[in-house]
Amino acid sequence: MTDPGASPKSERTREQIVAAALELFREQGYQGTTMRAVAARAGVSVGNAYYYFGSKEELIQGFYDHLVAEHTAACAAVFAASTDLADRLRGTLLAWLAAAEPYHRFAGRFFASAAQPENPLSPFSRASSPARDASIALYRELVDGSSTRVGEELAGTLPELLWLYQLGVVLYWVHDSSAGAARTRTLVEHTAPMVARLVRLSRLPVIRPLSRQTVQLVDLLSGRHPGGG
Amino acid sequence: MTDPGASPKSERTREQIVAAALELFREQGYQGTTMRAVAARAGVSVGNAYYYFGSKEELIQGFYDHLVAEHTAACAAVFAASTDLADRLRGTLLAWLAAAEPYHRFAGRFFASAAQPENPLSPFSRASSPARDASIALYRELVDGSSTRVGEELAGTLPELLWLYQLGVVLYWVHDSSAGAARTRTLVEHTAPMVARLVRLSRLPVIRPLSRQTVQLVDLLSGRHPGGG
C-alpha cells in the first residue's frame, strides 16, 4: 500500500526517500531523476521505494506538503500586517510564489500530473480534499480578517472563488520563465487590487445579480470533482 | 526528424499511423495504447512510427488538428443562427463540447501534456501559435458579428479574453465525469450569458476602470508564453 504503518522505522525510511527525491528533483529536475537514483541515494532498494510510494509522481506529494506548510506559516505574518483586502491577497499570493520558487524547475511536471483527472495529485481529487480544504480555510481567514465588508450572499463562497483565483495564478506561474517569475509578480500586483475592488463592487445593484449568479453557479457545480456528486 | 518529406508514400504511411493511433486511443485510452500496438495496427515497425512522430504525445496532434477543423466548421452554423452575443458564446462552446465528446476518455492525458511548459502541445507554446491564433480569430468573428456594441478599449483584447474563458471551460470539462458532460454544459449555459452581460456592463463608469485595467494587463503580459518576451 501507499500508506504503511507509522512505526518509527518505517517513518525514517519514508523520510529518507522523500528527502533523496527532493534533492534529486532540485538537482536534476523531475525527468532527470530516476527511481533507481532516488533509491540509491536513500540507501534502499527500488522495490522498497515502491513499498512507500505507489509511483514516481507520488513522491511529489512530499514537496506539496512542504509547500502548503511553508505557505501557511508565511501567511500568518501577512495577515498580521494589514487588514486591507488587496494587501492581504497580494501578500498571500506573493508568499506562495516565494515558497514555491526553489521548485519552479520541476513544478511544470508536477502541475501537469495534477491537471490530470483521476490523479490523486489533482487539486480536485478526493485525495487532495484535506489540502484543498486547508487552502480554502486560509482564504476564509484572509477574508474574515479584512476590513472589507462582504455581502452575506457572497461571503460563504468567496474563499472558494479566491482559491480558484490562486489556481489561475499558479497556472500562469508554471508557464512563466521570466527571471524570478517577474511576470507572475506583475500579474499578482495588478490583479489583487482588481479582485478586491470587484468584491467591493459586488454589492452594487448593477453588479449584484451577476455576483449572485456566480455564487449560485459555484455552489451548484462545486464542492468536489465536477463528476463527483 | 518529425516532418519528413511529403512524398505520396510517406504521406500515406503517416496517415496510417495517425489513424491507427486515434482508433486505439478511442478503444484503449492513451495509457492503454502502446507504440508497438500502434505500429502493428498501422502495419509498420516501431522505429518507423518514430521516424514520423518524435514521441507518443506527438500522435495527439492528429486529434488536435481534427478537433479544430470540426469546431470551426460547426461555428459557421452557430454564427449564422444568431447575432446575440450570449447565444453565439453558448453555441460556440457547446459546439466544442460536441466535437470533443468522443475523445473525452483520453482528453485528460492530452491536456495534462498540454499543461506542461515547453511542451509543443501547450496552448501557449510557439508550436501552437497557429492553432491559437486561429482560435482567437474565431472569437473575433464571434464578437464582430454580434449585435452587442463593444467599447473600443475592450474590442481589441476581448477575443483573447474569450479564448481564455474557453480554456477555463475546457479545463473544467476535462475533469467532468458526469454523463454526457452535463455539468460542463450547465457551466456553459450559466456563464455564457454572464460573460455577455459583463461585456455590456464594461462600459459603465463604475466598471470601466476595471475593464481598462484588465485589457492593459492582458496586453502587458500576453501575446505568447509568459516568459516569451
Added chain:
DNA sequence: TGTACTTGTTGAACACGTTCAAATCGAGGG
C-alpha cells in the same frame, strides 16, 4: 525460547517509450 503473523526489504524480471546502426527501397544518371 519457539511459533505464527505482520511489517519491511530485496533485486530480478517485465513492458513500455525511445534510439540507432544497418538494411531496403526507389528515382536519376551512366
Added chain:
DNA sequence: CCCTCGATTTGAACGTGTTCAACAAGTACA
C-alpha cells in the same frame, strides 16, 4: 542494365517505471 544516393524502414537494444515472489526483521503470545 547497374550504380549511387537520399528517403524510408527495420528490429534489436537501452534505460526507464513498475511489479512480484521471496526473504528478513520485528512483534505478540505461548
